[in-house]
Amino acid sequence: MRLLLKCLRLGRRRRFRLLRQVEQLWHYGHLCLRSLLYNSFTNGDVVLDSLFEPVYWLVDHVTRWFGVVFVALVIGLTSSIVAIVYICLLPLILQTYTPAWICWHLAYGHWNLIMIVFHYYMAITTSPGHPPQAKNDLTGVSICRKCIAPKPARTHHCSICNRCVLKMDHHCPWLNNCVGHYNHRYFFSFCLFMTMGCIYCSISGWDMFRDAYAAIERMKLLEKERLQVAANQTYYQTPPPTFTFRQRAFHKSVVYLWVLCSSVALALGALTLWHAALITRGETSIERHINRKERQRLQKKGKVFRNPYSYGSWDNWKVFLGVDVPRHWLTRVLLPSPHLPHGTGLSWDLPPCVTEQRAPLLAI
Numbered sequence: 001m002r003l004l005l006k007c008l009r010l011g012r013r014r015r016f017r018l019l020r021q022v023e024q025l026w027h028y029g030h031l032c033l034r035s036l037l038y039n040s041f042t043n044g045d046v047v048l049d050s051l052f053e054p055v056y057w058l059v060d061h062v063t064r065w066f067g068v069v070f071v072a073l074v075i076g077l078t079s080s081i082v083a084i085v086y087i088c089l090l091p092l093i094l095q096t097y098t099p100a101w102i103c104w105h106l107a108y109g110h111w112n113l114i115m116i117v118f119h120y121y122m123a124i125t126t127s128p129g130h131p132p133q134a135k136n137d138l139t140g141v142s143i144c145r146k147c148i149a150p151k152p153a154r155t156h157h158c159s160i161c162n163r164c165v166l167k168m169d170h171h172c173p174w175l176n177n178c179v180g181h182y183n184h185r186y187f188f189s190f191c192l193f194m195t196m197g198c199i200y201c202s203i204s205g206w207d208m209f210r211d212a213y214a215a216i217e218r219m220k221l222l223e224k225e226r227l228q229v230a231a232n233q234t235y236y237q238t239p240p241p242t243f244t245f246r247q248r249a250f251h252k253s254v255v256y257l258w259v260l261c262s263s264v265a266l267a268l269g270a271l272t273l274w275h276a277a278l279i280t281r282g283e284t285s286i287e288r289h290i291n292r293k294e295r296q297r298l299q300k301k302g303k304v305f306r307n308p309y310s311y312g313s314w315d316n317w318k319v320f321l322g323v324d325v326p327r328h329w330l331t332r333v334l335l336p337s338p339h340l341p342h343g344t345g346l347s348w349d350l351p352p353c354v355t356e357q358r359a360p361l362l363a364i
């Protein structure tokens with residue numbers, strides 16, 4: 001009996017010792033891991049970012065790859081619309097319209113097309129601008145965590161381009177490029193002229209679309225009748241007349257043109273309006289979120305937020321479009337112009353075209 005009790009006590013002691021060893025090992029491993037991963041800047045956001053890093057990596061790579069596909073899609077769809085206009089609609093316009101209307105369609109259509117092509121080409125080929133990587137004299141800048149390099153005001157890191165971008169607005173997959181300081185105007189002008197072009201095609205092609213749609217419906221009905229006749233064919237019945245290939249292609253092209261143009265006009269029109277509102281406020285898409293948070297934070301303290309990069313609605317547009325003198329509205333806005341934006345994007349001095357000196361800093 002005594003021997004049995006001794007054995008039990010020994011077993012309990014051994015188990016206890018084993019448990020203590022496991023506990024010690026756990027604490028040691030935990031300490032090792034913490035000492036290896038310790039960083040005074042680590043917080044919940046950093047941990048969450050690290051956990052989502054594989055997802056970000058995947059999204060970034062897919063977007064980078066799809067960028068090429070999207071650019072090809074824009075070029076392909078635009079070219080198809082232009083081809084339909086030249087092959088199907090222009091001969092019809094020349095035959096049926098009065099000389100004044102022909103002149104208007106030729107002049108407006110070609111001007112709009114040139115503006116679209118010019119601004120799209122410039123938006124995809126112009127670099128948005130990047131801060132210098134080497135040591136420089138930039139003062140009052142933060143450091144980018146990814147590039148480990150100075151990050152001037154309004155600059156943000158693009159994870160798709162893997163670089164910091166000056167006055168970054170967003171990464172546009174349709175351009176396969178970032179929208180920033182040097183190509184922001186090209187991006188907006190492209191959106192605006194593309195919307196205008198789509199609205200022009202939708203309005204001027206409305207009557208043709210209705211006729212073509214009705215013709216396609218008639219085509220379907222005739223096809224149905226033809227099949228019925230073929231099923232109960234007798235020697236005395238002749239099949240109903242069918243549309244020629246040329247007629248079918250014409251009607252389908254007109255319907256395709258109108259549906260595509262009106263859809264793009266709605267979607268791109270909404271995007272253009274949104275960007276126009278941002279430009280009026282002197283903000284980029286990223287700053288819109290930052291400023292809203294800042295506005296709410298200051299509001300709780302009873303203070304008013306003031307955007308340091310806004311010079312007033314009208315002046316914001318003049319700065320954005322680069323209009324220094326009245327004739328620039330014609331030469332720089334209504335005609336293709338490769339002029340550079342104000343400043344270098346590294347510092348934000350008051351542009352010369354801004355008439356009034358305003359308080360430059362936000363009320364903190």
Ligand SMILES: [Zn+2]
Nearest residue numbers: 144147157164
């Ligand atoms: Zn960066």
Ligand SMILES: [Zn+2]
Nearest residue numbers: 158161171178
């Ligand atoms: Zn980018």
